[in-house]
Amino acid sequence: MVAVTAALIGFFAFVIMRVTTPQMTTLFTDLSTEDSSAIIKELERQAIPFELRNDGAAIMVPKDKVTRLRMKLAEGGMPKGGGVGYEIFDKSDALGTTSFVQNINHLRALEGELARTIRAIDRVQAARVHLVLPEKPLFSRETPEPSASIVLRVRGSLEPQQIRAIRHVVASAVNGLKPQRVSIVDEAGQLLADGAQSDADAAVGDERRAAFEKRMRKQVEDIVSSVVGAGRARVQLSADFDYNKITQTSDKFDPEGRVLRSTQTREESSLTADNSGQVTVANELPGNQNQDNAARARDQSKKSEETNNYEISRTTKTEVTEAGRVNRISVAVLVDGAYAKNEKGEMVYQDRTKEQLDRIAALVRSAIGFDQKRGDQVEVVNLRFAEPPASQPITEPTGLLGMLQFTKDDVMYVIELGVMMMLGLVVLFMVIRPLVKRIVAADVIPALAGGGVPALAEAHAESAGATGQALIPAGSGAAQLIDVAQIQGQVHAQAVHRVGELAERNPNETVSIVRQWLSEPVEN
Numbered sequence: 232m233v234a235v236t237a238a239l240i241g242f243f244a245f246v247i248m249r250v251t252t253p254q255m256t257t258l259f260t261d262l263s264t265e266d267s268s269a270i271i272k273e274l275e276r277q278a279i280p281f282e283l284r285n286d287g288a289a290i291m292v293p294k295d296k297v298t299r300l301r302m303k304l305a306e307g308g309m310p311k312g313g314g315v316g317y318e319i320f321d322k323s324d325a326l327g328t329t330s331f332v333q334n335i336n337h338l339r340a341l342e343g344e345l346a347r348t349i350r351a352i353d354r355v356q357a358a359r360v361h362l363v364l365p366e367k368p369l370f371s372r373e374t375p376e377p378s379a380s381i382v383l384r385v386r387g388s389l390e391p392q393q394i395r396a397i398r399h400v401v402a403s404a405v406n407g408l409k410p411q412r413v414s415i416v417d418e419a420g421q422l423l424a425d426g427a428q429s430d431a432d433a434a435v436g437d438e439r440r441a442a443f444e445k446r447m448r449k450q451v452e453d454i455v456s457s458v459v460g461a462g463r464a465r466v467q468l469s470a471d472f473d474y475n476k477i478t479q480t481s482d483k484f485d486p487e488g489r490v491l492r493s494t495q496t497r498e499e500s501s502l503t504a505d506n507s508g509q510v511t512v513a514n515e516l517p518g519n520q521n522q523d524n525a526a527r528a529r530d531q532s533k534k535s536e537e538t539n540n541y542e543i544s545r546t547t548k549t550e551v552t553e554a555g556r557v558n559r560i561s562v563a564v565l566v567d568g569a570y571a572k573n574e575k576g577e578m579v580y581q582d583r584t585k586e587q588l589d590r591i592a593a594l595v596r597s598a599i600g601f602d603q604k605r606g607d608q609v610e611v612v613n614l615r616f617a618e619p620p621a622s623q624p625i626t627e628p629t630g631l632l633g634m635l636q637f638t639k640d641d642v643m644y645v646i647e648l649g650v651m652m653m654l655g656l657v658v659l660f661m662v663i664r665p666l667v668k669r670i671v672a673a674d675v676i677p678a679l680a681g682g683g684v685p686a687l688a689e690a691h692a693e694s695a696g697a698t699g700q701a702l703i704p705a706g707s708g709a710a711q712l713i714d715v716a717q718i719q720g721q722v723h724a725q726a727v728h729r730v731g732e733l734a735e736r737n738p739n740e741t742v743s744i745v746r747q748w749l750s751e752p753v754e755n
Contacts, residue, residue, distance in 0.1 A: 258290045262288050273303075273304065363378045381414070443472075460567075490542045595611065
């Protein structure tokens, strides 16, 4: 009894403590040893209960205090993220620090800040960044280019655009670093980015093509679903892209477009006189009145020249065609038929008419910008889907059901309380109740054994003697354990049996006794 009582007390104490214990939730995960130690010290200072998981990498606190604790710890700069950032300069003594130490600290701070930034990206659990920032040698015209290497621990796998985003974030944060000089490796040693220019261009081209196909597919699905119904159309779109970059220069001359550019005119005149070849002083004297010399013969000539320069109209055109031109688009549209009720109320499938399919094809051509010269193709086919559409749409729960939106933690907490309650009921009915009944029966039997059992034993002895059966001695221990109800039932059955025997032996007396009972007045 003492052992059972102690076990029951311990069980109910465990149930009460488990029910009254606050529900724990995660405060931080993937903590470093330094961050975990600092957070635990702060929680102990505030007298807040906590639990450690994963060798101290995760800390659990009461659910109702997690938000306030996160804000309080963030105010104190915790957690720091397992790396050293620019806070390394907060407590450093700049006067006694050499330039070499300052450069090393700056490199460590830059690597730590980049690692924290990368960890903020989805699916990235941890990151480690190594930067190589070479110094420019003296008397050198060429400067070595910086480089970087990153090691990631991820959940699942990273998408190509996420890898490119990490490379560009690191390259933008470091002076002179190019994205092609950044290498990325995951925790399994798989090379995610090796800095190859061709791989980067191919990835960009694939991403551009995928984005174009997704956008066009959504447009076609929206316009077709508005006609045939939601979920009753399937669209597949394929685009052929040309990633060659073309630069073309052309000159065009227009002979009809003449323009006068310049005009040049030149005139010449000459006069010749005949002096008979004599040169005298009289001829050269001023005021010479010799008319004979003036009447000599003369020869005069005149020449005129004009030059016009014309310019023919000329057009110079330079065209640069960027990579990513759409060469051809192919679209395949599969639509379901129509469903209608027959006379019996059953849903019957009906094919769509050719006119409806032609109209859907015309809408698809308009949506994708169909160009026949480009070789675009559009196919619209009507086939019955494997499963007919649901007769009644699924509606969201409203009212009280809509308000009772339990989380996973709430459901697990309710299940835990239910299990504890069921265990308590099982212990109550299977252990405590039989134990109490046995204790009460043990108290009643000695009381009956003192006075009531001998009388019943004598009555039973008389009935047993009439039937020739042996009776258990009244004074023995077995006689005291006889059930009282069983003894009374046997006595009553024996009395009825004797009355029946008397009635069979004396029928006349029995009839007279019954008539006497019937003739007696009834007392109110």
